[in-house]
Amino acid sequence: MPIAIKMPALSPTMEEGTLAKWLVKVGDQVRAGDIMAEIETDKATMEFEAVDEGVIAHIAVEEGTEGVKVGAVIATLAEEGEDPASVAPASGEKAAPAAAPAEAAPAAAPATSAAPAPAASAPAASTDSGNRVLASPLAKRIAANNGIDLANVKGTGPGGRIVKADVEGGAPAATAPAAAAPAASPTPAAAPAPVQAQDFGIPHQAEKLSGMRKTIARRLSESKQQVPHIYLTVDIRLDALLKLRSQLNGALESQGVKLSVNDLLIKALAKSLIAVPECNVQFAGDQLLKFSRADVSVAVSIPSGLITPIIVDAGNKSVSAISTQMKDLAGRAREGKLSPEEYQGGTASLSNMGMFGIKQFEAIINPPQGMIMAIGAGEKRPFVVDDALQIATVMSATGSFDHRAIDGADGARLMKAFKEYCEAPLGLVA
Numbered sequence: 001m002p003i004a005i006k007m008p009a010l011s012p013t014m015e016e017g018t019l020a021k022w023l024v025k026v027g028d029q030v031r032a033g034d035i036m037a038e039i040e041t042d043k044a045t046m047e048f049e050a051v052d053e054g055v056i057a058h059i060a061v062e063e064g065t066e067g068v069k070v071g072a073v074i075a076t077l078a079e080e081g082e083d084p085a086s087v088a089p090a091s092g093e094k095a096a097p098a099a100a101p102a103e104a105a106p107a108a109a110p111a112t113s114a115a116p117a118p119a120a121s122a123p124a125a126s127t128d129s130g131n132r133v134l135a136s137p138l139a140k141r142i143a144a145n146n147g148i149d150l151a152n153v154k155g156t157g158p159g160g161r162i163v164k165a166d167v168e169g170g171a172p173a174a175t176a177p178a179a180a181a182p183a184a185s186p187t188p189a190a191a192p193a194p195v196q197a198q199d200f201g202i203p204h205q206a207e208k209l210s211g212m213r214k215t216i217a218r219r220l221s222e223s224k225q226q227v228p229h230i231y232l233t234v235d236i237r238l239d240a241l242l243k244l245r246s247q248l249n250g251a252l253e254s255q256g257v258k259l260s261v262n263d264l265l266i267k268a269l270a271k272s273l274i275a276v277p278e279c280n281v282q283f284a285g286d287q288l289l290k291f292s293r294a295d296v297s298v299a300v301s302i303p304s305g306l307i308t309p310i311i312v313d314a315g316n317k318s319v320s321a322i323s324t325q326m327k328d329l330a331g332r333a334r335e336g337k338l339s340p341e342e343y344q345g346g347t348a349s350l351s352n353m354g355m356f357g358i359k360q361f362e363a364i365i366n367p368p369q370g371m372i373m374a375i376g377a378g379e380k381r382p383f384v385v386d387d388a389l390q391i392a393t394v395m396s397a398t399g400s401f402d403h404r405a406i407d408g409a410d411g412a413r414l415m416k417a418f419k420e421y422c423e424a425p426l427g428l429v430a
Contacts (some may be wrong), residue, residue, distance in 0.1 A: 002057065002076050002077065002079070002087045002088065003052050003054060003076070003079060004073045004077075005036070005050075005073065005074055006070075006071050006072060006073055007019075007039075007061075007068045007070050007071060007072045007073075008039070008048060009071075010041050010046050010340060011041060011340035014041055014070055015070055016068055016069050016165075017039050017040055017041050017068055017211075018039065018064070018065065018066045018067070018068065018211070019061050019062075019064070019065050019068050019074060020037075020038045020039060020040045020045055020063065020064070021037060021038040021063045022059065022063045023035050023036055023037055023038065024036050024037070024056050025056065025059070026056050026057065026058065026059055026084070027055065027084065028055065028056045029054075029055050030053065030054065030055070030056065030077070031050065031053045032049075032050055032051055032052060032053055033049055034049065034050045035049055035050075036048050036049065036050050037063075040211070040336070041211070044307075044336045044338045044339070044343070045335075045336035045337065046337075046339065052077055053079075053080060054077040054078050055077065055078045055082075056076075056077060056078075056084070057076045057077065057078040057082075057084040057085075057087040057089075058075060058076040058087070059074070059075045060073055060074055060075055060089065061074040061075070073089075076089050139162045139166060139167050142167045142168060143167045146167070148167050150162055150167070153166050210304050210305065212304045212305040212307075213304065213305050216306060219366075219367060222367060223364050223365050223366070224364055226367075227283075227365050227402050227404070228404060229364070229365060229400050229402070229403065230400070230401045230403045230406075230408055230411060231362045231398055231399070231400055231401075232398065232399045232401070232408070232411050232412055232415050233360065233396055233397065233399075234396070234397055234415045234416070234419045235394050235396050236394065236395050236396075236397055236418075236419050236422045236423060237383060237392050237393070237394055237423050238261075238378045238393045238394065238395055238422065239392055239393050240423060240425055241261070241264055241422050241423070241425040242378075242393060244426070244428075244429070245259050245260075245264060248319065248429070252320055257320045257323055257324060259319055259323050260323065260326075261354075261378070262298070262326070262375075263319050263322050263323040263326060264319055264422075264425065265350060265352065265373075265375060265422070266296050266311055266314055266322055266326070266350055267314060267317070267319050267322055267421075268418055268421040268422050268425075268428060269294075269314075269348065269350050269373050269418060270296050270311075270313075270314035270315035270317075271294075271315050271417075271421055271427065271428065272414050272417040272418040272421060273296075273315065273347065273348055274294055274315045275414075275417045276410060276413045276414040277290065278406065278407070278410040278413075278414075279348070279370065279371055279401070279410055279411060279414040280294055280347050280370075281370045281405050281406065282347070282368050282369060282370050282405065283368070283370060283402055283404045283405035284368070288405055291347045293312075293313050293316075294313065294314055294347055294348070295311065295312045295313065295314065295345060295346045295347045296310065296311045296314040296346065296347075296348060296349070296350055297309070297310050297346030297348070297349040297350070297369070298310075298311060298326065298329075298330075298349070298350050298351075299349060299350065299352070300329075300330045300333045300334070302333055302334045303334070304336075307338065307343055308343055308346065308349055308366060309326075309329035309330065309333050309338060309342055309343050310329075310342060310343060310344075310345055310346045311325060311326060311329075318429075319428060329342060346366070346369060347369060348369055348370065348372065348373070349363070349366045349369055349372040349373070350375065351363045351372060351373070351374050352375040353374070353375065354375055354376055354377035354378060354395060356377075358376055359376045359377055359379070359396060360374075360376045360396040361374050361376065361398065362374060362398050363398070363400050364400065365400050365401075365402055370401065370402045370405045371399055371400060371401045371406060371411070372399070372400050373397060373398075373399050373418070374397065374398040374399070375395065376395050376396040376397065376398075378393050378394065378395040379393065379394065379395070380393060380394075381393075381394040397415070397418065399411055399414060399415050399418075
């Protein structure tokens with residue numbers, strides 16, 4: 001019997017992805033474990049393995065197709081003994097590509113909502129029990145933010161379910177025909193419509209946002225809107241840490257390990273989180289999650305945006321192990337080859353912009369984490385040492401804290417601990 005090969009969910013939050021590349025073609029024999037395709041999520045490109053054996057009978061979704069919904073049939077596999085030529089496409093296969101183009105569905109939404117009643121025989125959105133609109137949680141949130149009435153949107157998902165692509169760019173509910181009664185009673189103001197691009201006649205090039213850039217925009221907007229940030233800054237004298245780094249690199253040279261300042265700062269943040277556990281927390285509605293391990297997410301810039309691979313249990317790792325793991329994670333992040341568990345999670349983050357000469361900045365918390373440490377450049381500054389003015393290498397570090405979960409005094413204690421670990425760095429290798 002034919003086997004339907006469906007778009008996998010490569011992370012807990014994945015709703016759709018891009019089928020970047022097929023590594024098999026119709027007629028190819030595949031076995032369990034063979035790599036069949038490369039699939040792009042909003043953060044990485046991942047390989048998709050076969051779990052069954054057979055011959056590729058049909059390919060429903062061409063490579064390069066964006067917005068393929070999780071669970072959509074992307075190909076059909078003929079089992080051993082079946083004639084691939086006589087195998088019919090798996091159920092639902094032909095519907096998969098129709099939902100894939102990201103721009104097609106939003107364009108249809110305004111037309112559907114503005115259309116008069118002749119199409120009454122085909123309801124705009126599927127319902128259960130005749131009154132509840134079937135829509136994904138993400139689609140509901142986008143509709144609420146943009147003032148879109150889901151009752152006037154045609155769903156393109158399984159069973160007529162409304163998905164993200166159906167409401168992105170859709171017309172606000174105010175433009176749809178509606179009964180006069182609701183207009184007579186005061187209602188909460190609808191969310192403002194998305195800002196429309198205005199080029200003012202200036203020569204420009206419009207570049208479509210990648211899935212990663214859309215995710216960054218959404219998550220950081222939510223963070224600034226929903227998380228009350230408090231910012232605390234300390235100036236840290238780096239001379240002792242730089243001297244220790246030089247000594248350690250001399251000792252580790254034979255092992256092919258070269259420590260960066262960032263490796264030592266990752267360790268310092270992890271040790272500080274363990275020393276001040278009140279900051280190694282996460283706000284979770286009516287609960288506060290208190291972590292007993294410091295997993296540090298490290299911001300890495302890649303061509304398509306920003307990703308935060310995680311050094312798990314950084315407080316108990318040696319600085320050489322942190323250095324080796326960080327180089328591996330950063331390299332694979334730039335190639336888009338990280339697996340979800342390598343960048344999803346973490347108890348706190350570290351973002352270092354010192355290599356760009358940035359003296360100080362305030363980072364946005366990476367939700368749902370409770371804090372992020374922003375690192376500025378180490379530079380020669382006049383500094384008071386033992387009541388005397390001297391020249392020292394100093395950097396500014398700013399901690400951003402979720403004030404719902406972390407009090408200012410506890411944040412100050414963490415900044416003090418971080419400063420002490422950096423200025424007396426033997427504690428990082430003890």
